[in-house]
Amino acid sequence: MKTILTLIGALGLLGWSLTAGAQPDAPARQKAAVCAGCHGEDGRGANPLFPKLAGQNAKYLGRQLRFFKEQTRDVPAMNAIAGTLSDEDIRLLSEYYARQKPRLEEGEGSPEGKRIYRAGIAAKKVPACMACHGPDAEGNGLAGFPLLKGQYVAYTVKALSDYASGVRGEAKTPMRDIAARMSEEEMKAVATYLATMK
Ligand code: HEC
Numbered sequence: 072m073k074t075i076l077t078l079i080g081a082l083g084l085l086g087w088s089l090t091a092g093a094q095p096d097a098p099a100r101q102k103a104a105v106c107a108g109c110h111g112e113d114g115r116g117a118n119p120l121f122p123k124l125a126g127q128n129a130k131y132l133g134r135q136l137r138f139f140k141e142q143t144r145d146v147p148a149m150n151a152i153a154g155t156l157s158d159e160d161i162r163l164l165s166e167y168y169a170r171q172k173p174r175l176e177e178g179e180g181s182p183e184g185k186r187i188y189r190a191g192i193a194a195k196k197v198p199a200c201m202a203c204h205g206p207d208a209e210g211n212g213l214a215g216f217p218l219l220k221g222q223y224v225a226y227t228v229k230a231l232s233d234y235a236s237g238v239r240g241e242a243k244t245p246m247r248d249i250a251a252r253m254s255e256e257e258m259k260a261v262a263t264y265l266a267t268m269k
């Protein structure tokens with residue numbers, strides 16, 4: 072009898088650990104269902120004005136969600152949604168999207184964009200983007216500098232324009248001064264390079 076009970080107990084435990092092992096993302100996935108309509112399944116994109124989240128570092132994601140919640144970053148749809156998230160929801164969702172695989176866009180890229188990304192624009196005192204966002208534009212997870220690789224062109228251009236006009240970003244973010252020195256063509260070039268970079 073005792074052996075049978077132990078066996079049943081062991082099987083139960085085994086069953087539990089198999090389900091837990093197969094679905095480590097289950098709680099986050101449930102929370103992310105509401106996000107999928109705009110950000111795509113697993114955050115891999117659905118619409119060029121809604122940023123891809125897949126593969127973005129958790130520190131950056133968590134910070135932006137808190138900005139939306141506090142309305143430091145003013146985007147009505149996101150302010151409403153982030154307002155419903157607890158600190159624990161923000162942690163779960165940020166870690167979940169950070170674990171997903173990023174998705175690149177198809178296309179030709181831009182040699183001018185590549186030059187700006189790697190070397191900046193000396194005449195305008197625009198620093199090399201690479202210095203903070205990394206040689207492969209994968210960002211810096213420890214510093215919370217965002218991944219830029221694979222992001223939609225339209226969203227990256229909007230982000231840069233919003234920094235330039237001061238609509239987005241804390242006064243102390245380096246992005247405001249950097250973007251303000253760039254023309255729209257330069258923003259498009261660098262965004263095109265980033266979307267398709269291998
Ligand atoms: C109704 C559409 C919509 C839904 C639903 C939505 N978002 Fe968003 N989200 C947006 C838009 C639009 C932006 C970009 C705002 C901008 O232009 O700056 C955004 C931006 C973000 C960003 C910033 C990304 C970056 O690169 O800076 C994060 C993080 C984010 N959303 C997370 C979420 C999460 C998590 C959920 C679900 C709990 C969610 N969103 C649901 C529309 C949506």
Ligand code: HEC
Pocket residue numbers: 122134187188191197198199200201202203204215216217218219227230231240241244245246249261
């Ligand atoms: C000194 C470091 C630094 C340099 C240099 C830099 N960035 Fe950034 N960048 C940041 C930080 C930090 C953030 C996040 C700011 C925030 O919280 O809004 C950011 C955010 C961004 C975003 C928003 C990403 C998103 O998902 O919304 C874009 C786009 C961007 N940078 C592009 C560039 C480009 C293009 C260049 C070069 C012309 C560049 N950055 C140079 C530090 C830097």
